[in-house]
Amino acid sequence: MNPASFISPVLHDTLQVSLPLFRTELALAATIVLVLLVRMLPVLRRLDSGVVALGGILFAAFFAWSDLRNVAGSPWLDGAVGTERVELFTGLLVFDPLTAFLRFLLAGFLVLFSVFTRISGIPDREDAADFNVLVLGATLGMCLMASANHLLAVFMAVEMASVPSYALAGLLKGRRTSSEAALKYAVYGAGAAGVMLYGISLLGGSLGTLHLPTAATRLAAVAAAGFPDGGLLVLVLGGLMVGVGLAFKLSAVPFHFWAPDVFEGASAEIGGFLSVASKAAAVALLLRVALGFGMPAPAAAGVVESPVAATATLDAEVQAETRANLAPVRHFIVAFIGLMAAATCTLGNLGAYGQTNIKRLLAYSTIAHAGYLMMGVAAAVALAGSSSLAASTAVAAVAFYLATYVFMNMSAFLIVAVLRNRLRSEEIASYAGLIKTSPGLVVLMGVVLVSLIGLPPLAGFVGKFLVFASLVDGITVNAERSILLPLLIVGGVNTVLSLFYYLRVLKVMTFDAPPADRPQPTVGLVSLSGAAITAFVVPVVIFGVFWSGLYTLARLAGDIVS
């Protein structure tokens, strides 16, 4: 074989197709290098690494935004032809609306996050460069998670997002709890990654490919022909082991034990970052893997023939057949995710009951919310068998939930951070009677907590409503009803369960008398940190009442199922 004939398509694929749609990640990578250089070169040492990082992030966010605008089906196209689903780097990654949506979500979040960390003062100047590099690196990994199309890319992305996170958890070097958190996180993470890698090798070995769409086609063929003895066992084991890796990233029960310790040990800012960005990426990855195995890849126009993964565009008939043949796979995935979602939701909420530390409480709340999100994923996979439209609505529900969750949870952690700076405490009891001195802050915290419960007219309600709606949709069209119906009931019961512990925080802040020995701090909203918090909380209200716009974007992300 002539090497040139092999190289030139790869070159074309990389330069012409992949890199232009990879600008966001490139910008992040360049920023990392730049921040490191700033530290090393004496000429540049005067520069504030935070500003450099922020500049790079702004570029990344701009690229992500323009990619999102140009994606096929976006409302800004004005009749122009948008970017269709396209596989990057010979099938390792995929660019589609979900990728664009998640990238923009992550990059946009990063902008707000880095602005806020400068205000709240963690990290200090000494650590700022390390901190920024780690955060950028983790985000880079998360962007890859959101666009993974190949099990190897899945593994690499997970590792790329995890390793900086371990270091971030230990950023408060002087504190024992912080170091313990980092160690615990790293050990857990390494274990989960090992199991996942083993699962990937099992799947790869039995299917002969790691490329998700190809794997789905092969799996459908195997399922149609009847699973060979033992072969089924290997596939199920492989699936479960990959599930373990994903569950670790999602902090899903029973792989959630690291979350409360890490959140308690790490600073509130890092807690917010891990609970929001990491969660968003993990849910996106779960969607990718679950839908990747559960349904044939959507027919894409103009796929470049890739030499590594040979995916011809499937015509509609073959696709329908593959979809039908994958029914047992979907059943397995829905049962697995559904069971885990129910357990995660319930144990997360029950675990939050006994907590006295606000960060541990938020950690358990994060776990519970991962459960609701997984319910949406289960509904999406279940619906993928019968109706593409309904399945894409379910994906949109998850995407919407994620977008609102960014604001809800981040604001909760920000308020905790601001209060930590003033109170030097993260115990719930130390918030007693804050309403007297900082009424504005307490009202904002109230809005956030009520939104986390899921009461209208706040954004948290809409996300929950959409997820429940997808579950009911699945029940109505009888897609995996025997799993989705119990799941719906579990979700409903959990909403009531969660009321108690969120309200307890609010109760301490409002009903309880302030401590007699010292005055509670005054945090006005007319201050830098107050304004930053307000900027995060206002969307929680706005997206609760006027959610049409955001939902249009989420629908766009849902287009991956079509």
Add this chain to the structure above:
Amino acid sequence: MSQPAFWPLTLILFLPAIVAFVLSLPIIPKAREELIRWIALATTSVVFVISLMVAVPALGGFGGALFSLGDPDMQLVVKLPWIDAFGIEYFLGVDGISMPLVVLTTFLSVLACGASWTISKHVKAYFVLFLLLETGMIGVFVSLDFFLFYVFWEVMLLPMYFLIGIWGGPRREYAAIKFFLYTLLGSVLMLLAILMLYFNSDVSKLSGEQLLATHVVSPLLEPAMQADRIAELQASETPLHTFNLLALAAIGQMPNSPFATAQVFGYSLEVVAFLLLLIGFVIKVPVVPVHTWLPDAHVEAPTPISMILAGVLLKLGGYGIIRICYPICPGGGFELAWLVCGLGVLSMVYGAFAALAQKDFKRMVAYSSVSHMGYVMLGLGVWSAVAGREYAWESWAQGVNGAMFQMLAHGISSAGMFFMVGVLYDRVHHRNLEEFGGIFGKMPVYAGLAVAVFFAGLGLPGLCGFIGEVLVTLSAWNYSHMLAVISAFTVILTAGYILWAIQRVYLGAEYRGPHEEALTPMTQRELAIATPLVFLAVLFGVYPQSLFDYVTPSVNQQVETLADWTRDVRDPELRAKAEAMQTTEVSVVNQVVVNSGVSTQ
């Protein structure tokens, strides 16, 4: 397309919320408590006046919106798109069922606001929450979109939680969280029912006439555009889901309705959804056995909030049953009429006995609410449209009219009773029934008004409590003699606890409790709150037609439609099923006969 009712209804609905928002900004300093009180009172008064101008034809309407008396259909409809993706709309309107309840809400809000003058802790926060609560309550009564309805239903929870939890009595935190948990449980069940109904609904199956009547296609459009829109909807191949309450009702009453054919847990959706919605609503009503939040919440809440709780919040449950449960899931109502009636009678009797046993004045009044709301449930549940194959809907309509009247009358009398208890409590700071006595001598004007209000609660003829109870009891006779007899006898229990309370508190030679010196006559402010309540209690007792003019047309139309539904849809189905059963039985019998014949041969 202009909607004349847009501004009046929106103003009634959102003016309190807007003022609450403005108050919460640091424009008015916290210390100006008197100013804040007056602003809140002015706001509630303006809202009341607007709602009254809209409701009473003699007042000539407000901004082009005037309720037309005697028109049974939905009026003053406002309809704007909100969330297109789910067809959720800003869809408001009133009919004879909701209009009086809206006016009751705005009226009691004014009185409760006046009764709030005694609140001295965190005045600003109190009135902000109070005004938000008012918006939530009015929103529930005027929403015709199920999603919007649910939003307002939930919006009420949080202000109420804080109003009880911060300004309440000694066990306020417990009472507040209990109230919240109970109601949230009910509303989650409601949400599930809403979603199930939504995904099974299909507007494209409705006729053109129905599409116009339910405002799916606005009747304000040009006729040509209407026809186009109707044709477009009916031609749709995919099911068009809707949250429109009127459209859902039309779908629920269709022959072969999707709600009747869809199955959940082996039961038809209309039964399951009816049950889920019913649980959500009866928690609010409340009926035994989900009533336990009520005595705690009522007792711990400050007086004005107790007035609102008893006067308005309990009515939301009854309103939900009339507006949503029965029209949308008639099959469920038909099947479960025994449950609704049974629960009604159970709460009636249990509430009365519990009230008899109370030592705390306010707790006694709280249990009397449980007992009185039992009449509402009984009146709503009496599905006596089919009496011996005669489709006589009149008796059922009598029950529902009675229930509506009972709700409005109870709104007046229970708010009055709580206020009267509050007046005493403000003076002597205790509520122990054993430690009162001789109030007639110390505060004659107060005692006279109070006794009038308590007699109204008792159901004395000539006062407002009587009419509703009589109508409900009469209508129950056609459904079940036993339930009617029990509910008639409950009146004796009611008389027992109220007369006994009057005797212990107001009569007697002398006052036996602490703080005797504080028993001063009623202030002007208190008089201004008590007098309208007593006046209305007498007015509605002597001239009930003033309320029936509003209620009856809409109630009768709804009941008649549902009776027709029983005759045209449900009865043939039942008969067909019975016949099918009979034929199989006959064939089985034949088989047996044939077989045995063979064997004997």
